[in-house]
Amino acid sequence: MKEGVVNSAFVSNENLQLHRDDEQKPHEKAHEEEFSEGPCGWSNFTPSCLQCCNNAKGFVFIFGLLVIVQNAVVNGFFSTIISTIEKRYKLNSFQSGIIASSYDVASCVLSLVIPFCGERGHKPRWMAFSAFMLGLGSFICSLPHYTSGLYEYGANENDTVPATNRSEDSCSTSSLSALSNYFYVFILGHLIMGVGGTSIYTLGIAHIDISVPSEKSSLYTGVGYMMTILGVALGYIVGGQLLNIYVDMDQLQDVALSPEDPRWVGGWWIGYLIGLPAAWLLIVPFLGFPKHLPGTAKIHAEKVSQVHHDGSEDIVKEKDVGRSFKDFPLSLKLLLKNPVFMCLTLTATSEGMASFGTSIFFTKFIENQYGKTASISSLIAGCVIIPGAAIGQVLGGLVVSKFKMKCKQTIRLAIATSFASLMFSACYVLAKCDNPEFAGISVENGATGNLSAPCNANYNCDRSHYNPVCGVNNVQYFSPCHAGCKDHVLLSKTEVYYNCSCIEDTHNTSESKAYSGKCATMCNKLPILMVLMLIAGIITCMTSTPVITAVLWCVPEKQRSFALGVQWAFIRLLGAIPAPILLGSAIDHSCILWDNSTPGSKGTCLMYDNLKLASTFSLFSAAFKLISGIFIVVAYFLYKPPPGKDESNDKSLSTTLPN
Incomplete structure (x- = not known):
């Protein structure tokens, strides 16, 4: 009988403790849940080598x-x-x-x-x-x-x-x-x-x-x-x-x-x-x-x-x-x-x-x-x-x-x-x-302050395709056309242009030429x-x-x-x-x-x-x-x-x- 009472008391105390656990402060329970830690892996696959x-x-x-x-x-x-x-x-x-x-x-x-x-x-x-x-x-x-x-x-x-007689390609314009x-x-x-x-x-x-x-x-x-x-x-x-x-x-x-x-x-x-x-x-x-x-x-x-x-x-x-x-x-x-x-x-x-x-x-x-x-x-x-x-x-x-x-x-x-x-x-x-010397922009191109000049006036140069060239005078031009060049030859993917009317070659007055690309900066x-x-x-x-x-x-x-x-x-x-x-x-x-x-x-x-x-x-x-x-x-x-x-x-x- 005493044993039953003791067991009942134990169960009651245990239930009371469980009841108290249920009434545990929410902050404390949240803390326990919040810092739940676990092994490294995927679902039940947690190999020890990953730990x-x-x-x-x-x-x-x-x-x-x-x-x-x-x-x-x-x-x-x-x-x-x-x-x-x-x-x-x-x-x-x-x-x-x-x-x-x-x-x-x-x-x-x-x-x-x-x-x-x-x-x-x-x-x-x-x-x-x-x-x-x-x-x-x-x-x-x-x-x-x-x-x-x-x-x-x-x-x-x-x-x-x-x-x-150049004309703008409407198809190209639409593409751009x-x-x-x-x-x-x-x-x-x-x-x-x-x-x-x-x-x-x-x-x-x-x-x-x-x-x-x-x-x-x-x-x-x-x-x-x-x-x-x-x-x-x-x-x-x-x-x-x-x-x-x-x-x-x-x-x-x-x-x-x-x-x-x-x-x-x-x-x-x-x-x-x-x-x-x-x-x-x-x-x-x-x-x-x-x-x-x-x-x-x-x-x-x-x-x-x-x-x-x-x-x-x-x-x-x-x-x-x-x-x-x-x-x-x-x-x-x-x-x-x-x-x-x-x-x-x-x-x-x-x-x-x-x-x-x-x-x-x-x-x-x-x-x-x-x-x-x-x-x-x-x-x-x-x-x-x-x-x-x-x-x-x-x-x-x-x-x-x-x-x-x-x-x-x-x-x-x-x-x-x-x-x-x-x-x-x-x-x-x-x-x-x-600034680099650019004809018509940072330096005058002939007698004007824009890309067009007397030396290329008859070429009707197109502004829609930027193809810069560097003259032997170390001046950059918008394109070979704007440099007044008439002839060119391809050397290892580098275009060399000759007979350029807008370039004054200070080294060799008998030849005025330019190279494709921008001028190297000094x-x-x-x-x-x-x-x-x-x-x-x-x-x-x-x-x-x-x-x-x-x-x-x-x-x-x-x-x-x-x-x-x-x-x-x-x-x-x-x-x-x-x-x-x-x-x-x-x-x-x-x-x-x-x-x-x-x-x-x-x-x-x-x-x-x-x-x-x-x-x-x-x-x-x-x-x-x-x-x-x-x-x-x-x-x-x-x-x-x-x-x-x-x-x-x-x-x-x-x-x-x-x-």
Whole structure:
């Protein structure tokens, strides 16, 4: 009987304990569910050999590959082929800027929704979705090559004889107009890639931050962002080499052009085609990661809060903000009312405006300023970006991690590097070149100031086919016809033109001749630009990692993914979207010779004023870097650490950074 009573009491106590477990605080139960950890694998297939990758290093490695592919295709590769697709599809810099911005339009629209919904979701699966969309968008961008027909560069146009009865080919005019419509296909492809890229720098970075201790967070974040630079550089280098391949590969034997010829169009589409399998191969490993990496719960429990003291953390904990979409307005309101977060966001936005704009058109700047081919310009850009930005990203995270900086000290580091990078905005002007001598544009052609002159008046030269030649007087002409040439001969894909009435040969007055292609530039300032841009890249990228780290630390933990989403929404809406459009439009204003072959459109710029071009880049960069520096200073003075964690008494960096 006693045994029965004891058993009954035991059962009652057990039921009471179970009842208490059911009444456990929802926050505690949510915590247990939220940090559910598991093995690496797919469904029930979890081989032991894969578990060595089931950690932060393994995730960062696969994440880094995705970041490399995304930046190689979207940023580096597209920057490389801008001048090529402008030439191929009769676009101007303003339109190129719109294509570049379309990626950020999609990301901006989704930057609030995806991070909020994915904050408590399976973040590695979101990375798999990103890889799928990046591959799809990349493939769509390659489609114009297959449907636009063979590239025609005016090879049949006879530029060396008078043509008094030339008439415009209406069929050709219609074809040129149709080419410009592929502008919308590029926009669609970049929009789809933008959908895929939204979660990478929000959910992906937040997943890394929560999986590692606070003192290592900045280092891992810096490595992740270093991969973005490697991706851009890879896009520059690979894209540049692909431009040495003729756009219609099977027609190369019938083409009398070389990559040095201004009419040459390289294989711009090949890089996009490579992007499809490169992105989709990453879907499988991302689907193999568990929702949380082993040890995440323990790491989370040991972290010390550095949230800006404005009461938002208490509200988030009390109301468990973020468990449903109904919390979206409150979560957004809390972030927008956080002055430190907003100042850091506007800092990143202004910095993004300067970086996104200049990086998109950097290869174009080298092409036009120093007379290099698209391939060589891309290689140079990659060689500058790889060491500079990669060192800067890792160095910024390493400094924060090495000195175990708190939030306010991290902001202080960002202030120092931000204003240091501002001084290097003048590098474009310091390394500018004089304009090349172009008959009728930068120098008078005979007695007039335009392409027509008495020496070619009887030729009725056509302006619809740009075929530049360089005279032995080192003056460039729009075409052999505009140089007044009568005879020509082909030598190893290089046309040599003779008896040119507009050329005065100062070396041999008995013969006036010209060679196909642009004149070689005499400017030797490219090494100066490379050195200055290398230093500027290191300092500029040392700013980004501390800013991102400070953002993660100054907001409640449950809002970190959403905070990064809000920040990226601002960066894209006010920075990445308008930057290429504004700078592209400004670049167009520095054009002094337009291709008028497309009716109703300015077409492609054939020649820029080098001083205006360099000034445009420098002023654009300096203006937004100055704004960025102002916001980061304001963030420093507004930040208040949690009670009992006053960082003003922390002397760990008193001998390293300015107060």
